[in-house]
Amino acid sequence: MSAPTLPAAAWFKSSYSSTGNECVEVNTTTGSVVGIRDSKDTDRRPFTVGPDAFRTLVEAVRADSL
DSSP states (O other): OOOOOOOGGGOBOOTTSOSSSOSEEEEOOSSSOEEEEETTOTTSOOEEEOHHHHHHHHHHHHTTOO
């Protein structure tokens, strides 16, 4: 299965990220898939999930329930 094309300029880090490179970047431009990648290894193929799965992940992180 091939990965969807995610525009390079659309990757962003959370405003809560530190100034270091120990965070993830997210790309939500396609609407049907959310790309997630390591900010230190941007050449690697991103992990992709659907919007509902990403929302569930963010809610779990916010609730500290992982």
